[in-house]
Amino acid sequence: MRVERGRIRSGGRRERSRARRLAMFDFLIVGAGLSGCTLAERLANELQARVLVVEKRSHVGGNAYDAYDDNGVLVHKYGAHLFHTNDWEVYGYLSQFTEWRFYMHRxxxxxxxxxxxxxxxxxxxxxxxxxxxxxxxxxxxxxxxxxxxxxxxxxxxxxxxxxxxxxxxxxxxxxxxxxxxxxxxxxxxxxxRVPVRFNRDLHYFADRYQGMPKQGYTRMIERMLAHPNIKVLLNTDFEEIRHLIPYKSLIYTGPIDEYFHHKHGPLPYRSLRFEFETLDQEFFQPVCVVNYPNHFDYTRILEMKHATGQQCRATTIVREYPQAQGEPFYPVPARRNSELYRKYAAEAEGLTDVYFVGRLGQYRYLNMDQAVRAALDLFQRIRAQGR
Ligand SMILES: Cc1cc2nc3c(=O)[nH]c(=O)nc-3n(C[C@H](O)[C@H](O)[C@H](O)COP(=O)(O)OP(=O)(O)OC[C@H]3O[C@@H](n4cnc5c(N)ncnc54)[C@H](O)[C@@H]3O)c2cc1C
Known part of the structure; x- marks a missing residue:
């Protein structure tokens, strides 16, 4: 038996099935964002599967990650994340792991x-x-x-x-x-996506369920992962262990073009640089997000205290500067990119026991509820396949 490209390869079927039996993990999940963690939770809790989540960052949560900064202010490290959905099943699912703070975004x-x-x-x-x-x-x-x-x-x-x-x-x-x-x-x-309102409703979203996890997204996601069958390997890129750890099935929530070593060319992503500033005052601006559609280099200033409801003397604001290089945040929704993505999607369909999901795996902007929905749907598919 040899382990190649992260999957168990062998000459004969009998040897392959033996190798699969010996695999330490039923599922290797690349990425500890909401997509990967939803799948890890479902697979471990519902199917008693043994799951390894590998994450290249030093923390779980993906882009929804939040943490207290040096001044004790709870900040979103990768831009403001406001939860909103009309999908009661997703809302109900996440509500097992958090209580919600009522918040209507402005x-x-x-x-x-x-x-x-x-x-x-x-x-x-x-x-x-x-x-x-x-x-x-x-x-x-x-x-x-x-x-x-x-x-x-x-x-x-x-x-x-x-x-x-x-x-x-x-x-x-x-x-x-x-x-x-x-x-x-x-x-x-x-x-x-941006509506026009013919009334005086000042709220940004119109969804039925809106709010913020009471103790933050990271805490909610940590609770999702709290199962003895789920192991999490941080600070590790999938490429580092691709050929080392045997597993039965792979769930990949990283950039799909990266998985295929960009063989059809790189899919373009838009990134952001975040500039954090702590101020010795209770609030800086009247709402959580102010847009700057003019000559300023930044697009928005965020002040999360409005959304988290945290009460403390200082406040931290974040200026968002869009940029081409850096972490892949937004798939660029232009026609030529969709065509390129379809080439990778066709490659993905040719693989067995490898699933691509999430914002980067599907090369599609997904809100958090849509990411959870896609993960729950994939879980149902996997269960139906009897994996
Ligand atoms: C700036 C910004 C603001 C947003 N605001 C909102 C909002 O207000 N409301 C909302 O509903 N949604 C918002 N979103 C979308 C939200 O972030 C996504 O829906 C959610 O993060 C999707 O989760 P995911 O797991 O698919 O992807 P991610 O959160 O991106 O997680 C993927 C994870 O995979 C890891 N990874 C990638 N490649 C590898 C590799 N090779 N090896 C190991 N690990 C790897 C990454 O480090 C990352 O942690 C926002 C997104 C951004 C970028």
């Missing part, structure tokens, strides 16, 4: 020297233009401005909803900074 955006509610609502337009429009008048106001056009990209999407002037003020520069390319080159869905 975002303001800095436009023309004012902090305005975002997404664009009746309140936004009234403040921006010093008007007192009603819902019907807002409909008429936007109807005069929107351009009817074929929707081929995100610019078309926004201009057809709110017109060019509001597009320029709220979206054009933000999108350019965030993605390193104009909205005209991005798939329509990227900006379609």
């Amino acid at each position: 975002v303001l955006t800095w436009v023309d020297g004012q902090l305005l509610p975002f997404p664009i609502s009746l309140e936004t337009l009234n403040q921006l233009y010093g008007l007192s429009l009603t819902t019907e008048e807002m409909e008429a106001f936007l109807a005069r401005r929107r351009e009817s056009r074929e929707i081929n990209n995100s610019e078309d999407m926004i201009i057809s909803q709110v017109g060019r002037e509001l597009y320029e003020k709220f979206f054009a520069n933000y999108t350019l900074k965030q993605w390193g390319m104009p909205a005209s080159e991005l798939e329509p869905e990227v900006c379609a």
